[in-house]
Amino acid sequence: MSVRVVARIRPLLEKELDRDVIVRADRVAEGAPLTLVKIPSPKNETEEFSFAFNRVYDQSASQEDIFTAEVAPHIKSLFQGLDVTIFAYGVTGTGKTHTMRGGLKLADRGVIPRLLSNVFRRAKKTMKDTEGATSVAVALSYYEIYNDKVYDLLEPPEKRTPTGLPLREKDGKTIVVGLSERLCQDLKDFERLYIEANNNRITAATKLNAHSSRSHAILRVKVTQTTGDAVRESTASAIDLAGSEDNRRTDNGKERLIESAAINKSLFVLSQCIDAISRGDKRIPYRESKMTRILSLGQNNGITIMILNLAPLRSYHLDTLSSLNVSSRAKRIEVREIENEIVYKQPPRTNSGLSGGEIQRQPLRPINSVHNSHVGTALALKAAEKAAKDKPVKAFSVYADKKPATVMAPNTSQPRQPLQPKRPSEPVEPQPRPSKLARPAQRSLPRPVPQTQQQQPPQHSQPQQPTIALTPDQIEAMVEKKVAEILASRAAAAAAAAAPAPDAQQAAESATNSTQAAAISEEVQRRLEALEQRIEREVQARGGNDGRSEGLRLLLQARHAKERGDEEAALRFYESALPFFPGQPKLLGKIERLRAKLGINDSCDLAPRSPAKEAKATGRRAARRGEGDDDNDPDYNGTEADVEDADDAALSPSKRKKKLNRARSQPRLPQAEEQDEPTGPPSPRTQMLLDIVNSRDVARIRSLHGFGAKRAQDLVDILALRGDGEGVGSLKELRGLPGMGGRTVERAREGLVVDC
Ligand SMILES: Nc1ncnc2c1ncn2[C@@H]1O[C@H](COP(=O)(O)OP(=O)(O)OP(=O)(O)O)[C@@H](O)[C@H]1O
Structure with missing residues (x-):
């Protein structure tokens, strides 16, 4: 089943004017539901773009409409063991938090409180229908990703560590290590927790939204149903993403800008992931941002609903187009609708005397849908201890509840299996x-001691197993x-x-x-x-090497777009690359030229980073000198060179031939200088280059032509993987190292001055 993508156009807010509305919902035919979003072309107002979604909600749609149509039908699936993910995506100020959280009034309540209300109602029904044979526990965890760090929102901010909580992959899922989880007995309980936790979430006023979320917030609702020994666990995740921001419009100060960069980067990675999945790429760049790692779009099983929030205004025109583009591609993502498997609780533990007081916790069976291994473990232990004392517990009761709710073991027990020792317990040294x-x-x-062994007679006399x-x-x-x-x-x-x-x-x-x-x-x-x-x-x-590779990728995409003749896309990619190479004159020049060509006259866009004219002039001056920008920014130049190298592969045969001819027509170096000394010793210049490389000294390597700090550090890193004294013996070998194209090596070598 594909990701379900629905769009919601928010109503006009106070001070927003009807005449600025440019986005509208439409239908494919008379009487059909709204499934289209229409928006004029930014270049030609008379031309209209149309984007199709699974469903579109216009300004008149209420909170209840959205919930009833989009979320309520999946509560049943949640109780059948499917995970459900709902996330709100869109530009800042378009109504994501309104949709997910909503207001305090009953009618204003958003998806999350309604979800919880329905979950509790269904839990009560389940227990009633099974006459108490099935008990249901609802547990919450809630966290935010702020500046690419994960913080627990159920814990007070004082407890935050500078690095945040680490992530780990477990059974194909990303879990947040050390995240707290709270059992929730009823809606009131939830509301108390949720309101308190939201106060811990980082929001701030920006020019575009008085209460702008500065983080992505993820609420996980874990539903654990227990019938006898069988435990079924499933999770509903409700995610309120922070909105992308065009800082030309936010007037953000330094702190907000840093936040904004992190938000925009993670959303950019999300769009890259969506692109890669819809293209069928093998490599999806999930790991380049914590948000995409956690969201795991297309890798998560169950049901996924994406709510695209839109503002109807002209001032959001380009941003709206961009999020419409991303979201319409997300429709193509397939999600496997697989139920979480049922696991079985172990019988209460008895002390067999085999290991006296040293009986250990059982190795836990991998939990399919756990989101927090620590919490799961802690709960399991608690429950197991209790189970040892009491009868198996009747766990959670939502409404009836004279009896206080009891914690029950989540999905941590082992399935029933033929009795055989899983691990021998022979001592080891x-x-x-x-x-x-x-x-x-x-x-x-x-x-x-494995459980199975505890139940069997002692096996001292059995032959030892490996x-x-x-x-x-x-x-x-x-x-x-x-x-x-x-x-x-x-x-x-x-x-x-x-x-x-x-x-x-x-x-x-x-x-x-x-x-x-x-x-x-x-x-x-x-x-x-x-x-x-x-x-x-x-x-x-x-300084985050990832940023550089990200920037590189963007430049490459810009090139491809340019080759396709899609200059708008090229401009977008160049602009997205700019934060990774701030103030880079050559890049600024390209952006400005493209803008001029496309008739985009927004010169203030580039002004905060660097005066574009100045940059352009610098670029031209450098070009006249025939130096490119080497002297100004070797790092970036390396980058451009990389992109050019990579581009070669993508060129059409005729273009490649032309390029080759150009290269051939350039003055050639003497043969001995050019080759890898097939017979004799390396030339003094080559030897000098190899000596510098083999010194593994970042400062010396940096002094090479075309080498910036990052490239030098990368090279040293690569060399460090070899043994001491295992140097690079030839130019060929050097060219073969990651990141060292032929051109890079040649430039570095040519840049050396040899005293003969
Ligand atoms: N459907 C709606 N009905 C009424 N008001 C709305 C609606 N959607 C959004 N709003 C209002 O618009 C403003 C911005 O909404 P909200 O804060 O939810 O945006 P956001 O997309 O979450 O922004 P950010 O990404 O900056 O957090 C709020 O004042 C909110 O009350």
Whole structure:
């Protein structure tokens, strides 16, 4: 089933005028529902663009209309085990928060409170229909992504850490590690939590919206239904995305601009993901933003509804067109409608005496729809403890409830399976070097005892089975090794030194002292989190390489658009690339030329970044000198070179031939200088280049023609992956390294002055 995309055009607000309305809803035929959005072409008012959606709601649509038609029908599916995702998308000030949250009055309530109300009602009905055999628990988590960091909205802001909560992939889903989850008994309970949490959400006044959301907010409603041993879990996610902003219109100050850049970037990545999915690309750039990682559009199973919010005004013209474009492509995204599987609770644990007081927590079965592993684990433990004492609990009752609601185990138990030990419990000894397979050993180390073993007679007399287990030391060593590998690959030596790895000896001791297998897994978890945070810090410290590749991609797309003759798209891509190469004269020149060509006379657009005329003049001056912009911004030049290299591949054969001929007609270097010294030793110039490269010294490499800080650092990173003393031996080898095209290497070499 495809993503369902519906558009909602908001009514005019106070001070907005009828005569400025340019967006309207329409239908394909008389009597058919509204499914079209019509908007004039920005170039030619008499021409009208038409975008088709699954449904369109005009200014008169109420909150109830939207909910009843778009969300209510899926509550049943939610209770059948399907995940449901509803997200609001659109430019700032178009009504996303109004649609999702709404106002306090009953009629103004948005999708989220109505969703909760319906969930509680359905839970009550389910329990009633099954005469109490099925119990239902509703749990909430609520978080925001602000400046690409995840913060728990159910926790007070004082508890926030600068890096936010880490994300992790688990069973094909992205989970937020350490996120809190609260059980909600009824609507009142929910409203109290929700209002309080919304106060923690970051909003601010901008010129376009007095209460503009500065973050993406994600509410997860986990519904857990338990019938006997069977537990079914499903999640409804309601997402209020922050709106894209055209900072020419917001008058944003510095802080707002930073927020805005993060918002725009994540929304840009979302549009890239949508494009890539609809093109059928293999690589979808989900990981380039936390929002897209979490949203996982097209990767999530269940039902997805996208609500495109639109303002009807002329002042939003280009922004509206852009979001209409993105959303109409989103319709093509297929989502698998797969129910979450039912899992079975374990029988209450008994102490078999096998391991005395050291019985450990059972290894948890992977939870299909869990969004928060910590919470799931904590709840499972709590429930299991309680279950051991009491009878199996009758969990959640929404309305009736003289009895207080009881927490029940979420989807953490194991399915019934033939009794056979999953893991042998033979002791193992720490190995001298890290290895994935532990070897059998004599020293005893308590480990988790699988449930199945607890129920069977002791098996001391059975022959030993091969052990596949890890000791604390091994785990420690593996984590350390992984940390070292990743850090080395990022070659952030300075930052790594500033945050030294924990004392291995001390860590090893503490691990050895630990007799709890659960503690081991917690330790691993903790270390992984620390690792993730460290990597994130380093990426930030290095100025976010992602930005550069993003910028590159945009430039490349601009080129392609230009080749297709789509100058508007080219302009859009160049403009989107500008934040990644701020003030770059050549880029500014291109933008200005295209604008002039397209008759877009908005010179103030570029003014805040750099006076465009000045930039253009600089570009021209540089061009006259025949230097491009090398002297001004080697980084960017490298970028352009990369783009040009990449472009070559995309050129038509005739263009490629022309380009080749041009290259041939240029003065050629002496043969010996040009080739890879097939027979003799390298020329002095080549040798000098190789020496500089092999020095792995960022400063020296930066001094090469066409090398900026990032390119130099990238090269050092790549070299760091080789062993010490394993240098680059030839130009050919150098060209073969990632990011080192033939042209880059040649320019660097030609730029060297050799004293003979
Ligand atoms: N359907 C509607 N009916 C009445 N008022 C609306 C409607 N949609 C939006 N509004 C009003 O428009 C203004 C902007 O809406 P809202 O804050 O929801 O926009 P937004 O898209 O969430 O903006 P941002 O991305 O900046 O957070 C608010 O005052 C809101 O009350």
